Amino acid sequence: MQAPQKAHWDAAIRILRYLKSAPGKGLIYRPNRHMDLVAYSDADWAGSASDQRSTTGYCTFVGGNLVWWHSKKQTTIARSSAKAEYREMAHSTAELMWLRSLLLEMGLLVSKPMKIFCDNQTVICITSNPVYHERTKHIEVDCHFVRDAVMKKLVETPFVSSSGQLTDVLTKSLFAHNFRLCCNKLSMGDLYAPA
Structure with missing residues (x-):
């Protein structure tokens, strides 16, 4: 906003073209017999070419339906991919715990452990x-x-x-x-598509 460039204009036009080409695009919610809480968490380590900050994101499902997603550039520079991913996993955990307490207040018991899917074995x-405690003091x-x-x-x-990481999008x-x-796996559909 402070110093717009042609690249910013081109990105805005590209987004508007996409939205115009898909007026019926939206999330499709389906009834399920379970209330499992599941999240997918990911980070693109040092993905920003301008400042080397990581872009992180997570998406949260309740009963198999997408209810919350979040994507943001991290405010600090992560010195490793594990640090970037672990920071996002902590956000995902907090989100799932908040959703669990909300469902409990509504009288819905979540008996199974919540799952956070991650594609980083180290994390x-x-x-x-x-x-691993001594090696991970910076993310303690x-x-x-x-x-x-x-x-x-x-x-x-x-x-x-x-290949199964939904938050890559x-x-x-x-x-x-x-x-x-990825959009199909996130239950995005087109209301105007022929059946």
């Missing part, structure tokens, strides 16, 4: 392995927050391959085919 190991608060939720069996952190530039695939 998954840090959540359950206290030996986030580390203890997520590890505490894992130890209390409130959260599980299963691995998801990069929020954190990375994708080819058209991969973009459409």
Whole structure:
């Protein structure tokens, strides 16, 4: 906003073209028999060419339906991909715990552990392995927050391959085919598409 360039104008026009070409695009919500809380968490480490900051994102599902998504450039520079991803996993954990307490207030019991899918093996190991503590001092608060939720069996952190990572659409530039695939997995549909 302070110093607009032609590249910013081109990006805005591209977004408007996309919106005009898909007037019926939206999220499709389907009834399910479960109230499982699931999140996908990801970070694009040092993805910004201008300042080397990571773009992080997560999406949260309740009963298989997408209810919340978030994408943001991190305010500090992460010195490793694990640090960037772990910071986002802490945000995802906080979001899931808030959703769980909201559902409990509404009288809906969430009995299964909540799942946060992550495509970084190092981050998954840090959540359950206290030996990593000395190597992870710079992310100590986030580390203890997520590890505490894992130890209390409130959260599980299963691995998801990069091809199954739904938040890539929020954190990375994708080819058209991969973009459409992620949108389909996020339950985006076209109301005007022929049945």
